[in-house]
Amino acid sequence: MSVFRTLLFAPGNHPRRVEKAFTLGADAVILDLEDACAVSEKVATRPVVVEALRRPRSCLGYVRINGLGTEFAYGDLQAAVTHGVDGIIVPKIEFPDELRTVEWIVSQLERERGLGQGAIDVIPILESGAGLAKAGAIAASGTRVRRLAFGAGDFTLDMGLTWTREETELLPYRSAVVLASRAAGLEPPIDTVYIDLRDPDGFRVSARRARELGFQGKLCIYPDQVGPANDAFTPSDREVEQARRVVDAFAEAEAQGSSSFQLDGRFVDYPIVYQAQRVLAAVEKIAGRRTAVSA
Numbered sequence: 001m002s003v004f005r006t007l008l009f010a011p012g013n014h015p016r017r018v019e020k021a022f023t024l025g026a027d028a029v030i031l032d033l034e035d036a037c038a039v040s041e042k043v044a045t046r047p048v049v050v051e052a053l054r055r056p057r058s059c060l061g062y063v064r065i066n067g068l069g070t071e072f073a074y075g076d077l078q079a080a081v082t083h084g085v086d087g088i089i090v091p092k093i094e095f096p097d098e099l100r101t102v103e104w105i106v107s108q109l110e111r112e113r114g115l116g117q118g119a120i121d122v123i124p125i126l127e128s129g130a131g132l133a134k135a136g137a138i139a140a141s142g143t144r145v146r147r148l149a150f151g152a153g154d155f156t157l158d159m160g161l162t163w164t165r166e167e168t169e170l171l172p173y174r175s176a177v178v179l180a181s182r183a184a185g186l187e188p189p190i191d192t193v194y195i196d197l198r199d200p201d202g203f204r205v206s207a208r209r210a211r212e213l214g215f216q217g218k219l220c221i222y223p224d225q226v227g228p229a230n231d232a233f234t235p236s237d238r239e240v241e242q243a244r245r246v247v248d249a250f251a252e253a254e255a256q257g258s259s260s261f262q263l264d265g266r267f268v269d270y271p272i273v274y275q276a277q278r279v280l281a282a283v284e285k286i287a288g289r290r291t292a293v294s295a
Helices: 015-021 039-053 073-080 096-113 129-133 135-139 150-161 167-182 201-212 225-234 237-255 270-294
Strands: 006-011 028-032 060-063 087-090 122-124 217-222 261-263 266-267
Touching: 006 015, 015 028, 015 039, 028 039, 039 060, 039 073, 039 122, 060 073, 073 087, 073 096, 087 096, 096 122, 122 135, 122 217, 129 135, 129 150, 129 167, 135 167, 150 167, 150 261, 167 201, 201 217, 201 225, 217 225, 237 266, 237 270, 266 270
Parallel strands: 006 028, 006 217, 028 060, 060 087, 087 122
Antiparallel strands: 261 266
16 A cells, blocks of 8 residues: 655665665655756666665665656666566656556556566656646546646746745646646646755655645755655644544434534535544554554
């Protein structure tokens, strides 16, 4: 059972940082062949990241390839679609056909290498004006993609936006990714990184806001971000207790022929109950992840 509260990037060409990344409690580690890997080392790093992902680990392992418009993308896919790799992160997706191209290549490689069809997960990052403008079409492209990610670094550069601590300038674009995901029947998306490593409070606010907007998790670029992000996207004890009370009270009311009532001064009907059930399902899923890690 996959949980995607935290996806931690690690530069694929730094073995010690790669090794450490798998010990930090992230739900997934992304070994990077793109921004964190120098051009001169990209090709040589491909077998290094694959070998790292074939070692025993307690979380999912992904490879971020270089963008499809680069000379490295095809070779990255050739290397990454293999045993031991859970999935690939595809940056700078702007058109549905780009995602379909990735799907076709990955499917052929899976078949050639004896992997089950659909064995390699694909997470595209929307990080440009063109990508956000076509978010709905990309989400509905009919590929194996189960969730999108939003990347604010390249997006704010492309759009000429100032990325502020408050991130109010990102609100409409974050919401657009959540809406496109929901409309296409995908899982909730993954939120952008937070680049000010000296501002842990700002990171906590960013993560909490992302959860409130409908994201399921956050991309992380620094070890100290993993714990706060896990906390932000894990229902609190108070939320869990309230959800259980709502579900129990609704079961009792329904048994008496009622589907709406008041609880602690709040009106409760089916949407409120469904939200409470969603909270309890999330907690169960996270507990399953913890059990799998400790096993």
